[in-house]
Amino acid sequence: MMRPRLSVCSRCLARGKHFSTTGAPSERHQNAPAPPQTGYARLTNRGLISITGTDSATFLQGLITQNMLVANDPSKSIRRTGTYTAFLNSQGRVLNDAFIYPLPPLEGNDLEREWLVEVDKNEVPTLLKHLKKHKLRAKLKLRALEDGERTIWSSWKNHTEPRWAAYNLETDTASPFSTSSDIVGCVDSRAPGFGSRIITPGAEDLRNHLPDESQVAGSEVELDSYTVRRFLHGVAEGQTEIIRETALPMECNMDMARGIDFRKGCYVGQELTIRTHHTGVIRKRILPVQLYTEAPSSESHPVYDPSTKLPLPLSGSNINKAGGRRGRSAGKFLNGIGNIGLAQCRLEMMTDIALTGEGTQFTPETEFKVSWTTEGEQPAEVKLQAFIPPWTRDFIATGGARKPAPQATDGVRARGFVEQLEEEEEAQRRE
Numbered sequence: 001m002m003r004p005r006l007s008v009c010s011r012c013l014a015r016g017k018h019f020s021t022t023g024a025p026s027e028r029h030q031n032a033p034a035p036p037q038t039g040y041a042r043l044t045n046r047g048l049i050s051i052t053g054t055d056s057a058t059f060l061q062g063l064i065t066q067n068m069l070v071a072n073d074p075s076k077s078i079r080r081t082g083t084y085t086a087f088l089n090s091q092g093r094v095l096n097d098a099f100i101y102p103l104p105p106l107e108g109n110d111l112e113r114e115w116l117v118e119v120d121k122n123e124v125p126t127l128l129k130h131l132k133k134h135k136l137r138a139k140l141k142l143r144a145l146e147d148g149e150r151t152i153w154s155s156w157k158n159h160t161e162p163r164w165a166a167y168n169l170e171t172d173t174a175s176p177f178s179t180s181s182d183i184v185g186c187v188d189s190r191a192p193g194f195g196s197r198i199i200t201p202g203a204e205d206l207r208n209h210l211p212d213e214s215q216v217a218g219s220e221v222e223l224d225s226y227t228v229r230r231f232l233h234g235v236a237e238g239q240t241e242i243i244r245e246t247a248l249p250m251e252c253n254m255d256m257a258r259g260i261d262f263r264k265g266c267y268v269g270q271e272l273t274i275r276t277h278h279t280g281v282i283r284k285r286i287l288p289v290q291l292y293t294e295a296p297s298s299e300s301h302p303v304y305d306p307s308t309k310l311p312l313p314l315s316g317s318n319i320n321k322a323g324g325r326r327g328r329s330a331g332k333f334l335n336g337i338g339n340i341g342l343a344q345c346r347l348e349m350m351t352d353i354a355l356t357g358e359g360t361q362f363t364p365e366t367e368f369k370v371s372w373t374t375e376g377e378q379p380a381e382v383k384l385q386a387f388i389p390p391w392t393r394d395f396i397a398t399g400g401a402r403k404p405a406p407q408a409t410d411g412v413r414a415r416g417f418v419e420q421l422e423e424e425e426e427a428q429r430r431e
Contacts, residue, residue, distance in 0.1 A: 005056025032306055032337050033225050033352035040155040041226035046240065048150055048199070050130060052114040053140030060100065060115060063087055063134060063268055063296060065354075067261035078102075078113070082197065083188025085260040086249050087127065092276070093245045093258065094252060096127050097259075098236060099197055101184040116145075116184065116199060118152055120238035134268075137332055147202040154226050155206070156190065156195025157217045183209055190257040191233040192391050193403060224337065228304055230337040231340045234288040234389050239316060241286070241334045241342055249273060250282045251344065256395045282347075282354050282400075284331065285392070289343045289384045291336060296367065296385045311380050313370040319343060319350070322367040333370050333384070338352030343386060350386040353396060 051060065057078045061068040066085035070077045082101040086094050099118040119127050124144050131142050185198035200209045200217075210216045234253070236242050242252050254260050255277070262277050276282070290302045291310050297303060317333040331345040347353040347360075350368060354360045371381045 001384055032228055034221060034304060034306060035225045035229035035232070036218055036221060037226070038157045039221045040218060040225055041154050041221050042206075043152040043154055043226070044119050044223060045121055048122040048145040048152065049117040049119070049124060049131070050114060050119060050143050050145060051131070051140055052112070053138070054112060055138040056113050056115055056140045059135070059138045060117075062266065063131070064098070064100070065254065065260040065267065065273065066100070067264040070266075071261070071263075073098075081269050082184060084186075084189055084254075084255055084257050086259055087130065088249065088267075088273065089245055090268055091245075092248060092269040092272030094131060094242050094247050094249055094254075095240065095244060095313045096123050097242050097252070097254070098127075099186065101186065101197075101199055103182070103184060107156055116150070118197070118199070118305045120240075122246045123239055123244075127297075149201075149208075150182075151200050153198040153200065153206050153218050154195055156193075156229070162210070189259070190235045190253070191389070194233055194235065204318070208400055215366045219294075225281055228337055231335075231337060232302055232304060233341055234286060234342065234387075234392065236334065236342055241318070243334075247344065248282075250275060250276060252286055253392070254284075256392065257398055281377060283355060284344050284346055286334065286342055287345045287351070287388065287392070289333075289336075289345075289386050291339045291341060291382050291384050293382060296383070300387070301389075302340050302387050304338060304340050306338050308330055310339055310382055311374075312336045312341070313380075313382060314372050317370045317372045319368050319384065321346070322369040330368055331386075341384070343384065345386045347396075351388050353388065353393070359417055 027420045053059075057068045064085045064087060066083050068079055070079055072237060080102060082099060085098050085100055087096045087098060089095050096119045101116045101118070103114040103116060105113055107362060117127070137140065156352075158175075176316065182199065182201040185196055188194045188197050198210070200206060205220065206216055207220075232312040249255065249260055250273075260273065262274060288302045290297050291312075293310065313333040313336070315334055319333060320326050320329060328349075329346075330344050330349040334342045334344060336342070345351065348355055348358075349361050351404055352360055352362050361419055367383055368385070369381055369383045371379065374380050
């Protein structure tokens with residue numbers, strides 16, 4: 001079944017003007033170019049931490065929501081693939097959203113493993129402090145990578161997984177990257193067909209490392225085009241949007257993004273995470289929103305128009321019903337560009353999703369607004385409309401992460417990908 005496409009206003013596709021990031025918060029990103037169907041972006045807003053040593057995998061196992069061991073492996077092998085994950089505090093609140101990547105082991109020394117942890121660049125010193133606090137006597141070394149030492153990329157081809165993505169699921173197939181190569185990556189599982197994460201050595205263009213169009217498609221785009229694409233897919237990133245020590249991981253869609261293994265052993269913050277998973281209802285989730293001042297969109301998905309000039313609410317501003325009494329907050333605005341953004345929304349207030357027998361309070365005529373005071377002490381207000389991406393709706397309707405054995409589905413899917421690639425490579429050799 002074809003997935004509905006999250007679109008960009010057609011008259012805006014040709015716009016690609018660069019802009020300054022030094023203006024007032026409400027004026028930034030107004031002319032961010034629309035994201036192309038294929039492309040890649042240098043993620044200068046993300047940083048890397050290296051964890052090296054014989055205890056590195058065990059150390060991470062006790063701190064992150066993802067499993068550092070291969071699922072369903074009786075020999076308890078350490079995972080060979082990168083993945084999305086999170087660090088939590090002892091109350092189960094998110095400290096940092098992260099990706100982890102295993103570097104190829106040194107020849108003849110499979111025990112001396114090195115992992116790269118990718119997080120919000122502004123959070124690197126804070127996360128390093130958190131890691132050192134839990135290090136104790138573990139045999140490992142921690143260090144933050146310098147700028148230019150490695151480069152983080154997001155690469156995508158809308159709703160199509162790259163050829164090498166098959167190798168990043170848990171299979172016995174070797175990585176397509178040479179074992180002597182310093183290139184690592186993983187599928188970005190935060191939304192279907194969202195693309196891949198790739199880490200390359202040095203600061204050179206991604207094409208210098210992966211010139212093959214089957215591995216990387218399109219051309220490089222600005223970071224803000226990638227950010228627009230994230231917002232259209234409802235993907236939050238960094239502690240500007242995933243507020244530190246405030247949100248639960250499921251409220252940030254980390255269960256939907258396969259960033260949590262609910263069957264692994266103990267880790268910091270596990271107790272509340274497991275209890276919420278088994279007994280709780282996730283009433284709030286991060287969703288894409290569209291900002292407007294006149295009439296709400298008639299589309300079923302957000303539409304980005306970079307020519308729209310709207311004031312952006314302050315991060316953390318409360319969302320309330322427009323008109324009448326102020327009432328209970330319906331959510332919080334997190335971040336935006338132009339006329340789109342992300343907000344943490346109460347599902348039964350801002351969408352037609354019914355989580356309990358009480359039903360939803362939402363009606364199509366209901367409008368929501370954000371009011372705040374600007375730096376000049378002037379009142380400002382904008383209306384917004386929340387959207388449920390189809391994969392989010394399906395995830396909630398089918399019971400989400402409670403579905404039995406999703407890993408088995410991944411394994412079948414991975415084997416199918418690998419067999420297809422082997423057939424294609426064999427056909428090419430015959431030619």
